[in-house]
Amino acid sequence: MTRVAIYDTTLRDGSQGEGVNFSLQDKLLLTRKLDELGVDYIEGGYPLSNPKDFEYFQAVRDLPLRHAKVVAFGMTRRKNAPAETDTCLKALLDAHTPVVTIVGKTWDFHVTNVLGTTLDENVRMIADSVAFCRSQGREVFYDAEHFFDGYQANPEYALRTLRAAADAGASVVIPCDTNGGTMPERVAEVIAAARAAVPCAVGIHCHNDCDLAVANTLAAVRAGATQVQGTMNGIGERCGNVDLVSVIANLAVKYGRDVLVPGSLARLTEASRYVYEIANMNFRSGQPFVGASAFAHKGGMHTHAVAKDPTTYEHITPELVGNERRILVSELSGQSTILSKTTKYQLGSDKALMGKILTAVQDLEHAGYEFEAAEASFDLLVKKAAGLYRPWFERLAYRVNIEARADGVPVTEATVKLRIGGETQFEVSEGDGPVNALDAALRKALVPAYPNLAGVQLVDYKVRVVNPKEGTAARVRVVIESRDGTDVWGTVGVSENVVEASWLALVDSIEYKLFKDAEQGK
Amino acid sequence: MTRVAIYDTTLRDGSQGEGVNFSLQDKLLLTRKLDELGVDYIEGGYPLSNPKDFEYFQAVRDLPLRHAKVVAFGMTRRKNAPAETDTCLKALLDAHTPVVTIVGKTWDFHVTNVLGTTLDENVRMIADSVAFCRSQGREVFYDAEHFFDGYQANPEYALRTLRAAADAGASVVIPCDTNGGTMPERVAEVIAAARAAVPCAVGIHCHNDCDLAVANTLAAVRAGATQVQGTMNGIGERCGNVDLVSVIANLAVKYGRDVLVPGSLARLTEASRYVYEIANMNFRSGQPFVGASAFAHKGGMHTHAVAKDPTTYEHITPELVGNERRILVSELSGQSTILSKTTKYQLGSDKALMGKILTAVQDLEHAGYEFEAAEASFDLLVKKAAGLYRPWFERLAYRVNIEARADGVPVTEATVKLRIGGETQFEVSEGDGPVNALDAALRKALVPAYPNLAGVQLVDYKVRVVNPKEGTAARVRVVIESRDGTDVWGTVGVSENVVEASWLALVDSIEYKLFKDAEQGK
Secondary structure: OOOOEEEEOOOOOHHHOOOOOOOHHHHHHHHHHHHHHOOOEEEEEOOOOOHHHHHHHHHHHHOOOOOOEEEEEEEOOOOOOOHHHOHHHHHHHHOOOOEEEEEEEOOHHHHHHHHOOOHHHHHHHHHHHHHHHHHOOOEEEEEEEOHHHHHHHOHHHHHHHHHHHHHOOOOEEEEEEOOOOOOHHHHHHHHHHHHHHOOOEEEEEEEOOOOOHHHHHHHHHHOOOOEEEEEHHHOOOOOOEOEHHHHHHHHHHHOOOOOOOOOOHHHHHHHHHHHHHHHOOOOOOOOOOOOOOOOEEOOHHHHHHHHHOHHHOOOOOHHHHOOOOEEOOOOOOOHHHHHHHOHHHOOOOOHHHHHHHHHHHHHHHHOOOOOOOOHHHHHHHHHHHOOOOOOOOEEEEEEEEEEEOOOOOOEEEEEEEEEEOOEEEEEEEEEOOHHHHHHHHHHHHHOOOOHHHHHOEEEEEEEEEOOHHHHHHOOEEEEEEEEOOOOEEEEEEEEOOHHHHHHHHHHHHHHHHHHHHHHOOO | OOOOEEEEOOOOOHHHOOOOOOOHHHHHHHHHHHHHHOOOEEEEEOOOOOHHHHHHHHHHHHOOOOOOEEEEEEEOOOOOOOHHHOHHHHHHHHOOOOEEEEEEEOOHHHHHHHHOOOHHHHHHHHHHHHHHHHHOOOEEEEEEEOHHHHHHHOHHHHHHHHHHHHHOOOOEEEEEEOOOOOOHHHHHHHHHHHHHHOOOEEEEEEEOOOOOHHHHHHHHHHOOOOEEEEEHHHOOOOOOEOEHHHHHHHHHHHOOOOOOOOOOHHHHHHHHHHHHHHOOOOOOOOOOOOOOOOOEEOOOHHHHHHHHOHHHOOOOOHHHHOOOOEEOOOOEOOHHHHHHHOHHHOOOOOHHHHHHHHHHHHHHHHOOOOOOOOHHHHHHHHHHHOOOOOOOOEEEEEEEEEEEOOOOOOEEEEEEEEEEOOEEEEEEEEEOOHHHHHHHHHHHHHOOOOHHHHHOEEEEEEEEEOOHHHHHHOOEEEEEEEEOOOOEEEEEEEEOOHHHHHHHHHHHHHHHHHHHHHHOOO
């Protein structure tokens, strides 16, 4: 079967997503990572649209890429003016990429009502623009905006625009489901019609407005499309572009198609998380194939079955896409869960110790703990049971005071008194709220002894009532997510007092970091 | 075309999701909301698995539902033992629901290697269990676990298990893609085979491990399935169940199928957000149909085109599913939502007032407020805008002090100084934590003037960081659920300080109660 070319537009269409904003440096880092993953084309940006994209195309020429080709994106020439003097096309060529992608209009209504020109002039705009870029030695891909809506409204005209691009020398024409409203069976039908109409290759570009972008892309490939456009993690405007992560995994694993470069499928999870990091977005734990929960098992029975044979509740081996199995520690699970969680400590044969850990987990769960999102706290628990724990400091006291007047935000102050080694540290700090103030005072006391703690950031903070029936007198569970340069870890604390619960989770986070660095010799 | 029945399993399969944990009260609130949305079946839980599910089935009988039927879920009888004395089936029947769903095994490998019984005994387990529940007057749905994997391995045996359920009296048999690994065209093929094999109706139950759950579910419906099982927002283990939100919207809008009760499609967005709130999960802004970004347009050309004609970049009218267009640059949002929320005040004709409310909501949402689960706070906001609000007391000051020693729970003390009428009330109280102490002091100061407040209970308390990127310095949103003898109401407060946010939500709760009683002449 023909190879399916992966065309990544994270840097261009992905950056249209709400809250997404890549710096020049971000774009260069992502280009390198996408090339390592083995995508075929990297659409770097729209050189006319902003100076950052222009600079990117200058800088990217110095980047040694092993496989991917960088692509510049632009529109057809303006109406009633020659291609040779068009500023957009000039910017496109000035990007000096081996490939350019030109986007044009397909939908008759859009041509006349939004673009405000005639159907014939639009066809000339497409043909002239493609031909001009070809004449300047570029390979040209043609993105047919709104192709599916256009084909619905006026199929003859829609196909005519595609033919214009192909006849002018485009090597691939790409029908775009710009509004994301098309159903999979219709995508297959329209792609077949497009293939019959042009001599060149046909691609597909989908958006996820109906939660069907992956299905639509696969349907197009089954109908003969050989280039797939999308973004990593499906970022992009509205509901996003198609998620290339899912498309790549399905094409490779489920359809046995040739994608990426050999051996790179196992880098998919790492690449997905890297993109989230650079985009400063949180991972989506339930993301298919690469999410932290994608191969996580919670129910006791499921856990039991997976221990017998993973195919009972896993459709593929997680390692295929660089992910891993996780057994969640929760109230629904039993001994088999704990066993599989502690394999890395090689305690397997020590029955007494296993029993001790199990009892500790059950007692804590009974008190309201949940270790699902707090693997670092679970780690400390195992260390304690196995006698591998040592305290890094001792709490002598803390105090938090919150004072409010008639209105406005109250003033919060925290003091923390610790013993570290032989020394007593007594520090005070203000904060936006009690937890923030406590965190600040705690670090102020600890950083002189443990400077690595300066590099820890709190990334998320969640509170839940454990027994809601008692209202504010109930216990609360605080889950904190922390990170340093390389890792993210979760810790948990439970108390009737939200400040104390936060303290417990903060202390676990700090101790986990100190153990982690010590084990790595940092 | 046949109506497609919507079978919601948010309360059961959804609660298997990582970090999902519903209290009894949560489950009852969700049941009411799902019924309002017009789903046909609500799977409430697995009565044998835990006492909370058992209590739910007792409590739900007092809930007046207008359309939905509550369903209890359980397994087939144990191997080599009669159905009549099976504890799981007994628990299932003791739930006293009109419908029960029984899950059984389809996959030969799973039967022999995990269940550890013979293929024949497994078929008897299915038949006996269905027949026994039928004999006790229940309608029975049969969930065929791992049907697609089972059909792949041994199609004759897989179909035989389905026929056993149908022959024993199941009214619907539901092939489940338990591992979520099946492709859409294969789903269609297997559903057609299942339909040919049984005389009863056929459903579909999909998981999203390949990012194809929605496509698979739609493919099954096109192949003749008439019951769709899934969860709101696709919560559930690993990558989640199929998202019913997307399925419902696609079936209704794209395929013109009869789903939900007439007129309720426009409640889809509200229902989706309500489920997120109750589950204490963040909304997914890019979620198809209902996400805040689903109809959001960034500035520039798209905005301009959408202003000319929304169909240029929108596949459907957002109002169809209760969502709304957002133009991101100007952050104009909400008018339709506000309109629909204020109908009970009959302010419809007062344009200036509507504008005032809209501005207030936008300002508060911008600051991190969400009114989805806090209609009491929204009510107060409308009262304030309409000049119908009067303060019941004035805050002069409060102070909270938390002191901890080396270990143990800290001591917490709160003082509250209020002006009520002409009097100053200055009270102090201890509590388990800052919010509890504050609540106690607040009531101590207020109850002499407003004795009805003694009957208010706080039933739930949730905290979430509004901007998780800033860790503990970020804003927190506190949602409090309160009740008296007759009602339950939600209020919200947002602040950088969790104690202040809690104060704001507590005050709203108290004021709502006082207005409510005054309006009812209590």
